[in-house]
Each structure stands twice: as C-alpha cells, then as structure tokens.
Amino acid sequence: MTDTIHRPSPDTSPPEPATAGTTATAPADSGRAAKLALLVASGAAFMSFLDLSVVNIAFPEITRDYPDTAAGTLTWVVSGYAVAFAALLTPAGQLADTLGRGRVFLTALAGFALTSLLCALAPGAEWLIAGRFLQGGTAAFLIPAGLALVLSSSPPERVGMAMAAWTAAGGFAATVGPAVGGALVDWFGWRSVFVINVPIAAALIAAGWRLARGEHRQPHGLPDLLGAVATGLGIGTVVAAVTQGPQWGWTDARTLGSALIGVVLLALALWRSRRHPRPAIAIGLWRSHAYALVNAVSFVFGATMFAWLLAGPLWLDAIWQYSVLESAAAMSVGAVASMVTAVVAGRAPVPWQRWLGVLGALLFAASTFYMSTGVFDTEPALWSGWVPAGILGGGGIGILVTVLGTAAARALPPQRFAAGVGMNITARQSGGALGVALLAAVFAAHPGQPLTAFHTLFACCAAIAVVTAVLAALPVRTEETTS
Structure with missing residues (x-):
C-alpha cells in the first residue's frame, strides 16, 4: 500500500501495446465508438461479476439438488470459476492484443453465453462444475479485452471517467447480486441464474458487433499457453489438496502429492514467466515493490472475503432456516455497505489510502470475529447480529477493494495499467479459490456440527x-519514477 505515487524500476520485458493505456489512432466517429465500447464493456463486466454473487445465493439450492454429491466437492462450483479466471486472465489480455480486442471480446461474450447455458442444463454435479470452469475461462477473456477497448477508444482527458464507469459496473453487480439472485432462485430455480446470462450476452453482442469491424491485428505473438495451463493446474491441485485434506487425511499420499504437484506446477509457471516474451504471469510488474505488496494484500484478503461471501448464504439457510428471498435481503446489507464505503474511499486523499486499507481489513476482522461468537447461534439475530456484522464486513470490503485497486494503478506507469489491473484481479481470485477450499476443509473437519464449523470458519x-x-500497514520502499 502506498502513501505517495511510486513507479517501478525500468522494466526489461516487452512493452504493452500503446492502446493499453494510451489513445491510438482515432476514427472520425471516435466519440460514438468510445461510448459504445464503454457501454458494452461495462455490461460485460456487470454480467461477469454478477455471476459471482448470484451463484453464492444459489449455492444452498444447488447442494439440495445434488444430495449425493459431497458439499466439499460442490464448492468447486465457486472455486472452479475462480481458478480458471485467475489462470487465464493475463494470457487472455495478451491474446486479445494479438488477435484483435473486439474479436476476442465478442467471441468471449458468445462463449460466456454458451457456457452459462451448459451450467443451466447440467444433468449432474460434474457437468455443472465443468461448466463453471469453462465459464470462468470465458470470463477471463471478457475483462481484459473489454478494459482494453475502453482505454484505447477513450480520449486521454476522459480515461479516468471511463475507468470509473467501468469499475462502477462491477461494484453495482456486487450490490444488486443478492437481490437479483434471490429473486431468480425463488421464482425460477437456481438454473435461472445461468440462463439469464444468455439474453444479456446476446444483447451485448448485438450492440457491440461494430467493435471488431476494421480492427487491425497487432503482431505480438501468442502468449505462453503452457504457462497458463501450468498456472491453472497448479492453483487447482493446491485447492484440491486443501479441499480434500480432511477426507483423505492431511498426511495421506493423495493430499501431500496434490499439494506438491501444485507447488511444482506453479514454480514451473513462474520459471517460464521469467523467460517467455509473453508470460502467463506478469511477474515483470512485481519489480515495483509497491505493486508486489498490493498483490500480496489482494491475495490474502481474497481468501477471507470469498470464504465469508459463500458462508453467509449457507449460514442463513442451514442455521437460521431463512428462505431464499430472506437470505438475499440479509446479504444485501453488506452489499450496500460495500458500495457506500467504496465511494467514500475512492474520494479520499492519496496520503490516507494506506491507513484506510488497514481500517478496511480491521473492520472485516471485527465482523468475522463477531460472527464467531455466541451472538450467532441457532436463534436468528438479524438486528443484533447480522446487520452490524454485515455493515462492518461489507464496509471493510468496499474500502479495501477500492484502496487496493487505486494503489495498483498508482504503482505502475500508465502504459502498464491494463496489465496491472488484470494481475491484481488474478491475485484476488487465486486467494479466493483457496478461501473456498478452506471453507470446505473446515466443514469436512466438523461433520454433523454445523454451528461449530461456522464459528471455526469465521x-x-x-x-x-x-x-x-498487517500487510497493508507495511511501508513501501521509495522507487524511481519512470515514464
């Protein structure tokens, strides 16, 4: 976390295309093109981030629909999306540069619609999990391609406003996600949270088909696909070791073997990323101490945030016996608090950002600690328990996510902004996958004791x-400013 603007030391890795953070040649109707790109990219960001929150609301219903599948296995419905998203985000942005951002973006929209339909029609849990992996992969292409379209089409003086609008779309999705997900599940069943993506994606394709017209490809070469596969498999096998550890035994050969294989694969991905001209992991950005610290904080916080967001609907369903709509209303408390504090944090002076991040983490810690106490028992305590915890937890999320995003942008020169945002999201998603695995491990370690499991998890x-x-409070080394 930074108190002042820091820039990384000179980077020897290949430069990003100028369109990643600067304005390229603008056509005569650049104003209309910029508005169209912003509209469609923001719609795609809204859809992909909405899918994260609505699936959390739908998760209790999904577990009831597949009673013969272990709850730990079903957590892959959430973590599978996160793993694929994290593994492919950086290569997806590089591929969009090579093949054309508009083409990749529209293809990814079609892919997201198709994989959403696969999830909706899944005849079994295995099909649903596979569909979620594929859906996360297509979402990974949507985000960097859409962001690059916004940045490349916006005039320099409007880049900040365009980025604010694009970011707000994701934040708004998180805010309305519980209400939308609750209504869909209650009225039409959990499969509807995937079906709804199909008409939205179709409308975005219809609106944005012009984005790929006359687009010129840029000869940057293909990204390191082997490194991307190693990254995804590495994260996935580590998550599998944590998820299955309680069933297999922590000293079982399968648990230890999965963890070891995962670490080796991630080491391989990092090794290749140091040498490949188009790496799967943008480790060149880590030369900035400020940026590396931001990503470390994002990774750690992603673990606790994802676990909390999934545990909330499970608690309301299993312990307090809330209906889907009641759960959605309760979850909206934290979502609204997050939106409010995000706006406040976004307007805070730069020198305050570091300590605001510390405050956000401590607010979240207070919320989860409160939820681990006897106040949260089998007797519903909406106003004395859930609402205060939701305000603290959601407020902490809004502050910290906003501060981290701002710090990631400030730590890098403008031409690395798109890659920096993508890498920061990758760190949070990777941590989130481990957080969901932690949830599964805790529940597996306390069979038949849901209250104990929840308190332990919180x-x-x-x-x-x-x-x-603690990480957010660490000081940052002063670095030379580079252009």
Missing part, C-alpha cells in the same frame, strides 16, 4: 483479515 476469516491489516 474465526479463521478474522485471523486472515488481521494478517491482511
């Missing part, structure tokens, strides 16, 4: 949030 989330606060 205590773990509080401890991780405290670690996040």
